[in-house]
Amino acid sequence: MQQEKYAQIEKELSPKPPIMKNVIKAFLIGGSICLIGQFIALFYITYFDFTERTASNPTVATMIFIAMLLTGFGLYKKIAQFGGAGAAVPITGFGNAVVSASIEHKSEGYVLGVGGNMFKLAGSVILFGVFSAFVVALIKTILVKFGVVSW
Amino acid sequence: MKKLSIILLILGLLTGCSEKGTYIKNTTPYDEHSVENVLMSNEHVKLAKVLLYEDELLAGIRVNTFSRFKKKAIANKIQKKLEREYPDLKVTVSADSKILLETEKLINKKSEKNYRKKIDKIKSIEKEQT
Amino acid sequence: MVKRGVLTFHSKPSIYATGVTAGPLENKKSVFAQQFDKSYEDERCDLPTNEDGHKQLMYDAVLIALSKAKKQPEKIDFLLTGDLVNQMTPSNFTAHALAIPYIGLFSACATSVSSMITAALLADAKHANWIVAGSSSQHNAIERQFRYPVEYGSQKGATAQWTVTAAGAALIGQHTQGTPVIDCATVGKVVDMGMTDPLNMGSAMAPAASDTLMNHLTGHGKTVDDYDTIITGDLGSNGFKIFKALANENGLPHTKNFRDAGEEFYGNDPSFKAGASGSGCSAAVFFSDVYQKLLTGEYKRVLLLATGALLSPLSFQQGDTIPCIAHAIELTMEEVTAP
Missing domain, CATH: 3.40.47.40 (Stage V sporulation protein AD)
Incomplete structure (x- = not known):
């Protein structure tokens, strides 16, 4: 049988991913995570000397800490299975990627195992995050120089 | 359960932020009317708490939801206008809700004992970058 | 004419006994749980690493199959096993612990049958009296080998499958009636x-x-x-x-x-x-x-x-x-x- 013909049969019989359903689930889970983050930020603004701008740092740290606990107790993968991108895109998804890789490679020791593999999944997030921030800053700098927008 | 969640959702949408207007506490001989004029003439401002104390003018503002993206520019504009109106005062205008919250706390305080210390503190955290 | 790949075993080698071990999740969720010989409370069989647990699954499955036929490992001529971990270390360690002449086989998830075919060939050619064939997998060790860390939250689609924690071994020997x-x-x-x-x-x-x-x-x-x-x-x-x-x-x-x-x-x-x-x-x-x-x-x-x-x-x-x-x-x- 030809590969093309098989690909056609396979496509016909395989279940289609429910995109609309996944998008709604991702919206709900991602939205809930951000809502929790907003409450934590408000907590830091109200009870500590943080402004809206400076509160983002302790908020991110707290969200990652919560994600770390959820990952360790095996709950985050269940949230992610339900929420998909909604659980992967917020900072908690990044925390989950780092912590899960650390747990996985603990058996190989702390230096080569945990240290060497911690950013196995999250490394590309850091690389492309920094790179895209650089590109955006470059574009904005040029636009400001030409007077199109202001800072 | 479904009905309850819909009702909660509608209530949440309706209640949002309902406080509006300009609240000014003036402990100085300066006239506070031009502050009110400047703030009320800006269509983006929803709520403002202003405190005039000794040589300080402290204003915390909240802008309309969809103006939040340019709230820094709005605060800067108001600051410039107020500086023109009150050349003798040190003007601090911020759209950060922390400043609004702290200014409100100061306004509601009965004694003016710790005002100097508190105002310095608010101005210092307002300047913090990270 | 010999047909390519088609084998007939004229002496009809027998499967004397089998041993199956499974992890805790399989014991709870599998419809075959009642028929497994042994299951563990812990997915690593109370050992430090997943790979150790993987080895223990295979080792115990072989010993169970042997004990059902009242055989000692010293009497077994060949051990033919395989798994999915890099270089098949769980099988290799099992073979070392059992000290049976050993050939590691890799046919991915088809190893259970490829090991039986090889065992039947050895028995049919009268090169061996007793051969153990089997294969195993351990969920955490295999997920790590092929996919993401176990705790990483990635959404799996409807076609994804769950790697089982289980091992099966069969004792194969010369033809005997009633087997x-x-x-x-x-x-x-x-x-x-x-x-x-x-x-x-x-x-x-x-x-x-x-x-x-x-x-x-x-x-x-x-x-x-x-x-x-x-x-x-x-x-x-x-x-x-x-x-x-x-x-x-x-x-x-x-x-x-x-x-x-x-x-x-x-x-x-x-x-x-x-x-x-x-x-x-x-x-x-x-x-x-x-x-x-x-x-x-x-x-x-x-x-x-x-x-x-x-x-x-x-x-x-x-x-x-x-x-x-x-x-x-x-x-x-x-x-x-x-x-």
């Missing part, structure tokens, strides 16, 4: 239909299963109705559906007696998506459910058709397709003739 015997077998060719999704292995493996099934039926002159059941290894619900469609297309209209171990393993529980996979899946089902049904006479003649996806994490990341293989082995339960 299930190995009649014939077919060694499959590698079939690659250009599938590239490692989370949809069922549809990659289905053409290999269909190819080997057709070779076996034509090579041995059999029809589907000759078998009480034709049971595939771990196609999963999606792959199994495609496999049946391919069988229909190849002129096999009846697929009533087809079963799939992967689909049945967790009783169609939707939280396991398309079903079970892993080299322990086919071994555990063949050596528990199918073997016991042969012993009780419920099945007279069965065809075990284990399928394996021969990919590595490197190969699919480099954009290669998933080559797949399927091996078939035919077991019969002979009527015991009264002495």
Whole structure:
């Protein structure tokens, strides 16, 4: 049988991913995570000397800490299975990627195992995050120089 | 359960932020009317708490939801206008809700004992970058 | 004329005993849990690492199979096992602990059948009296080998399969009455239909299963109705559906007696998506459910058709397709003739 013909049969019989359903689930889970983050930020603004701008740092740290606990107790993968991108895109998804890789490679020791593999999944997030921030800053700098927008 | 969640959702949408207007506490001989004029003439401002104390003018503002993206520019504009109106005062205008919250706390305080210390503190955290 | 890949064992080697071990989740969720010989409270068998637990599963399965036939490891001529971890270390450590002459076999999830075929060849050629064949998999160790860390939150689609924590071993020896015997077998060719999704292995493996099934039926002159059941290894619900469609297309209209171990393993529980996979899946089902049904006479003649996806994490990341293989082995339960 030809590969093309098989690909056609396979496509016909395989279940289609429910995109609309996944998008709604991702919206709900991602939205809930951000809502929790907003409450934590408000907590830091109200009870500590943080402004809206400076509160983002302790908020991110707290969200990652919560994600770390959820990952360790095996709950985050269940949230992610339900929420998909909604659980992967917020900072908690990044925390989950780092912590899960650390747990996985603990058996190989702390230096080569945990240290060497911690950013196995999250490394590309850091690389492309920094790179895209650089590109955006470059574009904005040029636009400001030409007077199109202001800072 | 479904009905309850819909009702909660509608209530949440309706209640949002309902406080509006300009609240000014003036402990100085300066006239506070031009502050009110400047703030009320800006269509983006929803709520403002202003405190005039000794040589300080402290204003915390909240802008309309969809103006939040340019709230820094709005605060800067108001600051410039107020500086023109009150050349003798040190003007601090911020759209950060922390400043609004702290200014409100100061306004509601009965004694003016710790005002100097508190105002310095608010101005210092307002300047913090990270 | 020798037909390529088609084997007939004239001496009809026997399967004397089997041993199946399984992890805690399998004990709780699998429909075959009652038929497993041993299960563990802990998925690592109370050992420090997943790979240690993987080794323990295989080791215990072999010892259980031997103890049922009252044999010591010293009496066994060959050990033929395999798994999916890099360089098959769990099998290698098992072989060291048992100190039996050993050949490690890799056919991915088809190792359960490929090891039985090799064992039957050794027994048929009178090179050995007692041979142990088997394969195993451990969920955490294999997920780490092929996919993401276990705790990493990635959304799995409906075609994804769950690697089982289980091991199965069979003690194979010369023909004896009253035991299930190995009649014939077919060694499959590698079939690659250009599938590239490692989370949809069922549809990659289905053409290999269909190819080997057709070779076996034509090579041995059999029809589907000759078998009480034709049971595939771990196609999963999606792959199994495609496999049946391919069988229909190849002129096999009846697929009533087809079963799939992967689909049945967790009783169609939707939280396991398309079903079970892993080299322990086919071994555990063949050596528990199918073997016991042969012993009780419920099945007279069965065809075990284990399928394996021969990919590595490197190969699919480099954009290669998933080559797949399927091996078939035919077991019969002979009527015991009264002495």
